[in-house]
Amino acid sequence: MLKIENLNKTFYPGTPEEQKIFNNFSLEIEKNVCTTILGPNGCGKSTLFNLISGSIESDGGTITLKEKNIEKLSEEKRAIYIGKVSQDPSMGVSPSLNILENMSMALKKGEKFTFKKLVKNENLNFIVNKLKELDLGLEDKLTTQVKFLSGGQRQSLSLLMSTIKRPDLLLLDEHTAALDPKTSKLIMDKTVDLINKEKITTLMITHNLRHAIEYSKRIIMLNKGEIVLDINSKEITEEELTKFYNDNILESLKLVS
Numbered sequence: 001m002l003k004i005e006n007l008n009k010t011f012y013p014g015t016p017e018e019q020k021i022f023n024n025f026s027l028e029i030e031k032n033v034c035t036t037i038l039g040p041n042g043c044g045k046s047t048l049f050n051l052i053s054g055s056i057e058s059d060g061g062t063i064t065l066k067e068k069n070i071e072k073l074s075e076e077k078r079a080i081y082i083g084k085v086s087q088d089p090s091m092g093v094s095p096s097l098n099i100l101e102n103m104s105m106a107l108k109k110g111e112k113f114t115f116k117k118l119v120k121n122e123n124l125n126f127i128v129n130k131l132k133e134l135d136l137g138l139e140d141k142l143t144t145q146v147k148f149l150s151g152g153q154r155q156s157l158s159l160l161m162s163t164i165k166r167p168d169l170l171l172l173d174e175h176t177a178a179l180d181p182k183t184s185k186l187i188m189d190k191t192v193d194l195i196n197k198e199k200i201t202t203l204m205i206t207h208n209l210r211h212a213i214e215y216s217k218r219i220i221m222l223n224k225g226e227i228v229l230d231i232n233s234k235e236i237t238e239e240e241l242t243k244f245y246n247d248n249i250l251e252s253l254k255l256v257s
């Protein structure tokens with residue numbers, strides 16, 4: 001489904017700030033499965049997502065999605081196939097546009113459009129029904145600017161927008177990290193309902209070890225740009241995962257199955 005082979009990325013090469021993030025990194029992700037990427041701060045998780053979505057360029061290697069090499073595609077072109085929800089609530093939505101306009105834009109993903117012809121009456125029912133499925137009352141706030149929504153409402157909207165045209169791959173980059181624990185759980189439940197219903201292959205970054213175990217099937221732990229653990233989530237406990245976060249253990253860990 002997603003195949004990454006010999007990926008390389010170094011920031012500021014040839015300067016005193018040079019930072020090698022990935023050196024011949026390879027990873028294969030199976031279809032219709034939710035996989036969590038864990039790892040300590042700075043190990044390269046978001047960089048990996050940025051390389052997949054095309055928001056940064058790699059220094060070599062191949063990224064294949066559904067048998068198609070996407071390395072040469074721009075970020076805009078890749079966005080037709082790849083949905084992304086990040087921690088930053090202003091990403092993925094247009095805060096000064098209202099809910100209806102944001103949803104209409106999501107429906108136009110991959111198409112050229114003018115703002116004047118953005119909102120189409122024939123899409124209204126579809127949009128309202130999709131919002132109703134979230135069960136957050138957003139269907140009653142169609143003309144509310146997105147910047148006035150709560151963090152949880154905004155992240156749910158962002159999730160809906162990135163999946164309304166079913167993507168081949170969904171990238172969730174700590175998308176519940178800025179939310180309080182109760183809302184975070186609510187959004188995770190909605191996320192899993194949605195990806196199961198639509199059968200969307202998902203890669204999720206989180207620091208919430210409980211969420212990793214509860215919501216994903218496969219857990220991959222990165223350390224310094226390398227996979228140090230690759231395991232079925234049923235085969236590990238939260239306590240064991242917590243132990244692996246200890247630097248000394250991560251350094252010596254190589255449990256790649």
Ligand SMILES: Nc1ncnc2c1ncn2[C@@H]1O[C@H](COP(=O)(O)OP(=O)(O)OP(=O)(O)O)[C@@H](O)[C@H]1O
Binds near residue numbers: 056
């Ligand atoms: N666009 C960039 N330009 C320069 N350096 C970058 C860029 N993006 C990331 N880095 C650096 O690469 C390293 C890995 O960053 P990355 O954001 O991938 O880590 P992470 O594993 O997602 O960390 P966290 O858990 O803290 O979000 C960091 O040292 C970061 O400063």
